[in-house]
Amino acid sequence: MARILIIDDEEYVRMTLSQAMEDEGHTVLLATNGRDGLEIYKNAAPDLVITDVLMPEKEGIETIIELRKLNSAIKIIVISGGGRLNNIDFLEVARKFGASAALKKPFPIDDLCRAVADCLN
Amino acid sequence: MSQIFNRWFLGDGIPLDLCIDYHHDKWLVALSYVVAAFASYTAFHVFARLRSGPNARVRSIWLVIAGTSMGCGVFSMHFIAMLAVRIPIEVQYDPGLTALSAFFAVSASGIAFHFAGRSARSKYDLFVGALILGVGIGLMHYTGDLALRMPAHIYFDPALFGLSVLVAVAFSFGALWVLRATDKWRHLPRFRSRLIGALVMGLAVTLMHYTGMYATYFYPEIGRLQTGAAFNSTLMAVAVGTATFLISSIAILAALLDRRAEIAEVRRIQSESFLQTIIDNSADAILTFDEKFVIQTSNPAACRIFDRGPEHIVGERIDTLIDKNVALAMIELNTLRRGEVSRRDGGTNSIEYSVNDMRFGGRRMFNCVVRDVTERRRAEEEKTTLEAKLRQAQKLESLGTLAGGIAHEFNNMLVPISGLTELALREVPKDTRAYRNLNAVLTNSRRAAQLVQQILSFARQEDNGDTTIALAPVVEEAVELLRATTPATINVRADIDRATGPIVAGETQIHQILMNLASNARHAIEGKVGEIVISLKPAEFDRGFEGRFASLKPGTYAKLSVRDTGHGMDTATMGRIFEPFFTTKNVGKGTGLGLAVLHGIVTAHGGAVEVESAPGLGTTFDIYWPLAAAIEPARAVA
Numbered sequence: 001m002a003r004i005l006i007i008d009d010e011e012y013v014r015m016t017l018s019q020a021m022e023d024e025g026h027t028v029l030l031a032t033n034g035r036d037g038l039e040i041y042k043n044a045a046p047d048l049v050i051t052d053v054l055m056p057e058k059e060g061i062e063t064i065i066e067l068r069k070l071n072s073a074i075k076i077i078v079i080s081g082g083g084r085l086n087n088i089d090f091l092e093v094a095r096k097f098g099a100s101a102a103l104k105k106p107f108p109i110d111d112l113c114r115a116v117a118d119c120l121n
Numbered sequence: 122m123s124q125i126f127n128r129w130f131l132g133d134g135i136p137l138d139l140c141i142d143y144h145h146d147k148w149l150v151a152l153s154y155v156v157a158a159f160a161s162y163t164a165f166h167v168f169a170r171l172r173s174g175p176n177a178r179v180r181s182i183w184l185v186i187a188g189t190s191m192g193c194g195v196f197s198m199h200f201i202a203m204l205a206v207r208i209p210i211e212v213q214y215d216p217g218l219t220a221l222s223a224f225f226a227v228s229a230s231g232i233a234f235h236f237a238g239r240s241a242r243s244k245y246d247l248f249v250g251a252l253i254l255g256v257g258i259g260l261m262h263y264t265g266d267l268a269l270r271m272p273a274h275i276y277f278d279p280a281l282f283g284l285s286v287l288v289a290v291a292f293s294f295g296a297l298w299v300l301r302a303t304d305k306w307r308h309l310p311r312f313r314s315r316l317i318g319a320l321v322m323g324l325a326v327t328l329m330h331y332t333g334m335y336a337t338y339f340y341p342e343i344g345r346l347q348t349g350a351a352f353n354s355t356l357m358a359v360a361v362g363t364a365t366f367l368i369s370s371i372a373i374l375a376a377l378l379d380r381r382a383e384i385a386e387v388r389r390i391q392s393e394s395f396l397q398t399i400i401d402n403s404a405d406a407i408l409t410f411d412e413k414f415v416i417q418t419s420n421p422a423a424c425r426i427f428d429r430g431p432e433h434i435v436g437e438r439i440d441t442l443i444d445k446n447v448a449l450a451m452i453e454l455n456t457l458r459r460g461e462v463s464r465r466d467g468g469t470n471s472i473e474y475s476v477n478d479m480r481f482g483g484r485r486m487f488n489c490v491v492r493d494v495t496e497r498r499r500a501e502e503e504k505t506t507l508e509a510k511l512r513q514a515q516k517l518e519s520l521g522t523l524a525g526g527i528a529h530e531f532n533n534m535l536v537p538i539s540g541l542t543e544l545a546l547r548e549v550p551k552d553t554r555a556y557r558n559l560n561a562v563l564t565n566s567r568r569a570a571q572l573v574q575q576i577l578s579f580a581r582q583e584d585n586g587d588t589t590i591a592l593a594p595v596v597e598e599a600v601e602l603l604r605a606t607t608p609a610t611i612n613v614r615a616d617i618d619r620a621t622g623p624i625v626a627g628e629t630q631i632h633q634i635l636m637n638l639a640s641n642a643r644h645a646i647e648g649k650v651g652e653i654v655i656s657l658k659p660a661e662f663d664r665g666f667e668g669r670f671a672s673l674k675p676g677t678y679a680k681l682s683v684r685d686t687g688h689g690m691d692t693a694t695m696g697r698i699f700e701p702f703f704t705t706k707n708v709g710k711g712t713g714l715g716l717a718v719l720h721g722i723v724t725a726h727g728g729a730v731e732v733e734s735a736p737g738l739g740t741t742f743d744i745y746w747p748l749a750a751a752i753e754p755a756r757a758v759a
Contacts, residue, residue: 010533013533013537015541017536017540019541019544039239067596079536081530081531081532082528082577092438105536108543109544
């Protein structure tokens, strides 16, 4: 099974995603923002990163760019609640910056599991 | 002829040393000049009236007055000068010849003024006038000499006789020239120029007289000679002088009064003409009418505002021209009222008017000032509409911003709600209450997610998924779905023109719009038998049609209509249906966002929505969506 880093500033989102991933048999690492996430990635080098976009300290797009600098073959799934800023589709932007998959919150757990499985295969 | 000459003129046989010696009273000589000058001044004063007389009759009157005052003055001067003669014999006057002498003076003056006063103003007229006046003065003088009754023969020196007449003519010419020239001497006060003329004229008369006197010789008639004067000539001279002053003063007074009256008349005419010009050029209609509402006067602006000729305004009743409220305006005077007047082209002009009363010729009259405010009213209405649209746009914009922020937070909250529920459901046996409860949580969290999605669509922050699509298949698919989900009491009918061109839109959006309208239609018919008709056809917009939708450009549109036979809406409801969160459905049945989202989607694509409804008569929504060909022909799908 794989080691998955989940970066999201929402505690219950982290809790939901980590339970779902653990149920799938993966090992989960958690970070509340991009900066912490990058530190964990450097130390633990997980197989997959699931990251939110709008976060304090270091937001998702920047985090993706830096992660790809560390490992250009890195697998990243981006999740976002959308809204907040006018007419910017963060998921589309994230895809362009190298995210492997993008999910719009809220999403069915099965969709996430499928995306994770696709990335790991 | 030679007999007459020998009788009156000095010949070789008449010794000059035998003539009676006489001299003049110098005070009376001075008085005679003053009388002549004053009379001339009077005549000149009157002459000015003669020149400015409004018609021939008035001018004739002033000619007679001028001639009379001048003639009287000349005659008085002559008479006083004769009384100034101190001669040692008794002198009497023949009344007939004296009167004839006065007649010559008056008529010559009148004729001279006639020529001088002619508007042609030729030198010839002036000369003729001067000649007549000079000769007339000469005639007056010598006829006066002949009127003398005394024990003496009178002889005249022919050279001095001729000179005296020449002097009279020359000075008359000078005086009349001055009289005319006074018009050009505008730098001088009128009084001063007239005085100069009068002094010259006085000189003409006086010099003529005394030259004539020097031409006159008195020879005693032997046997009839008496010495001493028969009456006090000084007293007589003063009396004549005073009479002349009086006559002249009356003439001057008359001229002054007439001048004042004329100035007043000119001012009145100017003032009336000025007021009439103001009324004629007024942008507002100014009408007067009597207590029976009958219009008495009007102005050109009234013809424009009421769109009819003056013959259809004056004599008409004002309450037929404006409206019945005019009667109220006659009670509440000076109050601004609004009204409408019909034009010949079937349109109306908006007006503002006020009524005031006045007394005229002992009657109570009213005046009504009417202002055309059609343009202003139109601008006001346009402004109100624009303001309403702006308010709506601002409301939607702020709601959009708010919705974006809320959506993000909601979505984050919905992740654990739905996600953890899903995970929990995996662990709970399906036939338990907990399972059913968790399933309900999941269902409602998905509904919440849909609501958030709607809010985001409304805020237009979502990818619309726009492509060029043919509408007909999408509509047909929606109709099929609708038929399957609609109760049998409601007949769903489609009227689709497959030739309708493609549009640029997201299929999901069109589906969402149709489902939304159909859902509303179903709701409107609910519990009754009814029909929902969904139609699609092309619609051409011309400029006239554009007036209904200021935002639409002329061109071809796809017209998608959803008509129901439901309960319909009143005007108040119709005015609010596109407002976000406005709903007529019960709590929990509608979000109030459906039509707001629909409106947002349609207008964002350059289209427009029109609603037609009335309570009990059903509702029709017409959506006009620009054809793809009209937007970008290259992208159009055949």
